[in-house]
Amino acid sequence: MKAPELFQLYNWFIDTIYRSGGISLKELNQRWIKTEISNGIPMSRTTFNRYKDSIEEMFGINIECRLKGGYQYYIEKDALKSNNLQNWMLDTLSISNMLRESTSLQNRIMLEHIPAGKQYLHPIIDAMKQSYKLKMTYRKFGQAAGYTIHIAPYAIKVFKQRWYLLANDDRHHRPTVYALDRIERLEETEEPFIYPSDFEPEKFFKDCYGVICGTEKEPQHIVVRAYQPCANYMRTLPLHHSQKIVGSTADYTDFQFYLRPTFDFRQELLSQGHEVEVLEPAEFREEMKEMILKALSTEWKMWAHIKVLHSIMTVLLQSHMLLCVLLMQSRQIHL
Secondary structure (H helix, E strand, O other): OOHHHHHHHHHHHHHHHHHHOOEOHHHHHHHHHOOOOOOOOOOOHHHHHHHHHHHHHHHOOOOEEEOOOOOEEEOOOHHHOOOHHHHHHHHHHHHHHHHHOOHHHHHHOOOOOOOOOHHHHHHHHHHHHHOEEEEEEEOOOOOOOOEEEEEEEEEEEEEOOEEEEEEEEOOOOOEEEEEHHHEEEEEEEEEEOOOOOOOOHHHHHOOOOOOOOOOOOOOEEEEEEEEOOHHHHHHHOOOOOOOEEEEEOOOEEEEEEEEOOOHHHHHHHHOOHHHEEEEEOHHHHHHHHHHHHHHHHHHHHHHHHHHHHHHHHHHHHHHHHHHHHHHHHHHHHHO
16 A cells, blocks of 8 residues: 555544544444445454554554443543644644545635745754754845854744744854744755753743744733623634633623733734733833834824825815816907
8 A cells, every 4th residue: 555545544543533532443444444445345453453553653643442332442632632743633634534535525625824934844854853953044034135054953833824943053052933934945964963851842932922932021921901802702712821811891801821022922912903902011011002102103194194195186186277267268368
């Protein structure tokens, strides 16, 4: 069996067993025979055990068996709660399996696309596995030309439809975040690096809203009031893992966060417009107020220029009309 077919097969097994919560080999076989990949051939226990071992080796997912209820096979969900990668992979496999079974609906199922940077994932992951540095040419937005550095790749992260790389480099000499879509060139090197045994990427991003982890400000408790209907959206889709409700009425909900008030967090709050208000701390509330006033000032200046232009155009139009009237009167007198 070819690699794509094997992946499809493992995909089906993981998704079916995971979603069932517990399934016997007989029940699994009944579902298996109905799939196209089975070719209508039942699966023996030996074949099942071989697939089961391969899934554990390839994906690190253990298919367990409980004797109670007649040998029920299952994937322990509680064991996956602390493993974000496995959770993400299982969700992806489940969606992939459902889409594969619904090809007739492919034009009616719309997914978001991560636009750029994916071509660098394989070399980055390979470098992470082999612990060797990469030579990277990187250009930030607004820069005329890029710069080249050697990096030790620590982790990768997805945030708001963009891939990011967390790496230690020979320029900053500390873990720094880079957007994959700003990489212009990436080359393998033979220079090894030692990944710090005490470094935890999840802990590095713990107090950050997204990927900006400025150390100029310490994490702090921030209280934000969200008015309806924004409050309902924030309840169902929290902005940060530290988010919790500290007060609520029919008109608004107060949410508390513990994080660094970084640029991307401020931008997220500003994008909600008048539907959110920072209550605490006072310093952060004042910062947000100044940003709003600055934006309003810029907008007011723009409108002032538009009003001046409108006045000039009105005067020119009136002058033109007056000139036309005078010309017509002049012709009448001449005749």
